Amino acid sequence: MADVAEAAGVSRATVSRVLTRDPAVVEATAAAVREVIERLGYRPNRAAQALMGASRTLGVIFGEPPGRASALLLRGINEVATSAGYTLAVAIATDSDGEELRRGLNTMVEQSAAAVMVLPSTSLNAEVLAAADVPFPIISTTDLGPGSPCSVAALDELGAVDVVMEHLLEIGRSRILHIGARPETLVSRFRWDGWKARVDDADFFEMAEEWTARAGYEALHRAVARGARPDAVFAATDEMALGAMHAAAELGLRVPEDLAVAGFGGLPITEFFGPGLTSVATALHERGALAVEECVRRLAEPDGPPSYRLIAGELVVRRSTVAARSSDQVSAGRGDVHGVVGGVL
CATH class of the missing domain: 3.40.50.2300 (Response regulator)
Known part of the structure; x- marks a missing residue:
């Protein structure tokens, strides 16, 4: 997918939207991407094929070592996600240079995640999220400020x-x-x-x-x-x-x-x-529930802006x-x- 995106001069997110026949993609752009796909002989893998339908997977990436607090947050996420008919894919990204977080996001692309919740631990993690070129909405469970490039569902x-x-x-x-x-x-x-x-x-x-x-x-x-x-x-x-x-x-x-x-x-x-x-x-359990609610909202309103929601302690x-x-x-x-x-x- 990365080769197709580079050759077509578009983002990987755009390639994914073309593969899923997203009507929001301008036809001229979609045609150019399809031409590159044909020329390179690109064939979507199973994960990309799953994108043709509605994915029922939500991703969770923890940017710090798992502990009791992370477990309580994950419990809240799991309860609400399961009740909404989703399964979870979980990854850990605890390195200092952001490379594990980048790999985690790439893994979520390969697993056809519909949306991904991230617990960024550092400012560098936040920069990685801001620069991420992925075909799904990202929801931060740590406060990144009202100017955040992604949705925030976090503690005040x-x-x-x-x-x-x-x-x-x-x-x-x-x-x-x-x-x-x-x-x-x-x-x-x-x-x-x-x-x-x-x-x-x-x-x-x-x-x-x-x-x-x-x-x-x-x-x-x-x-x-x-x-x-x-x-x-x-x-x-x-x-x-x-x-x-x-x-x-x-x-x-x-x-x-x-x-x-x-x-x-x-x-x-x-x-x-x-x-x-x-x-x-x-309010770890409640924050997990709020993060899933924001995933569902973003999936229902794909053109809607990210939201900034803080929950009380x-x-x-x-x-x-x-x-x-x-x-x-x-x-x-x-x-x-x-x-x-x-x-x-």
């Missing part, structure tokens, strides 16, 4: 971070240490930007190389060793926050009396560690964060409080 990251920071400030914490991770990743940048808008003090920032509990544990130890004296921690993930709580115990810091701790992700298990971890539940307040001057008034129960962050745009 900045809104979620803002509500965590607002909560910590409202309970009287001002020296808020942010434990961030992998600065090249899009979500790390969102969480750093949200923290910086409220604190912007380099003394209260600690970078970790991984999204793990050990990384959070080591980061708090490093921060205290270099003289930082935070009264709160906002960690980029729940796992990192749990590691920070363990480090706090070793450092003689009581949670929440001396150090309030908040995470990000809303993993159910966090309710049962220490006093219970305050976190933002990131939910702040879950537990006893790891209480007011600095009123911790002795908090009851022994966890007393979770739920609040919606942002909204669907």
Whole structure:
């Protein structure tokens, strides 16, 4: 297909549309493509032949190593896709130069995917999506901004971070240490930007190389060793926050009396560690469902523009964060409080 596209001076997407007899292709262009197909003796493979009919396959490409969060997102995608009569093709693209993502997109072309959902992890991934020459709509499950070249069905990251920071400030914490991770990743940048808008003090920032509990544990130890004296921690993930709580115990810091701790992700298990971890539940199942809904919309409206849809997170307040001057008034129960962050745009 690539040879035909090059010889005809068109994109591979146009070749695919000619093969599927898409009436939207200008007849002169379609005729030129058919002439090249005949001259080169090109014969569509089975995947291309399947494009002649309506494909019932949706693609999913993860741009970061699979974890529990990815599994929850995939569960939401699978439930809605299956109920709509689609099957899934899944690929992983975790390299730093974008080549795996390009191969993943090519694989989805070969598998006749009708639409593809991508969880881009880096700005480079986003650039690959912007330059992709594929015959199907792409839906990003990470926020790429309102000017995104593809549809977005993602979490309102900045809104979620803002509500965590607002909560910590409202309970009287001002020296808020942010434990961030992998600065090249899009979500790390969102969480750093949200923290910086409220604190912007380099003394209260600690970078970790991984999204793990050990990384959070080591980061708090490093921060205290270099003289930082935070009264709160906002960690980029729940796992990192749990590691920070363990480090706090070793450092003689009581949670929440001396150090309030908040995470990000809303993993159910966090309710049962220490006093219970305050976190933002990131609506992974709902985001998966929204991504499939956007696939179906784009397939029903092939000429329609990409949409930009952000879904709310939910702040879950537990006893790891209480007011600095009123911790002795908090009851022994966890007393979770739920609040919606942002909204669907």
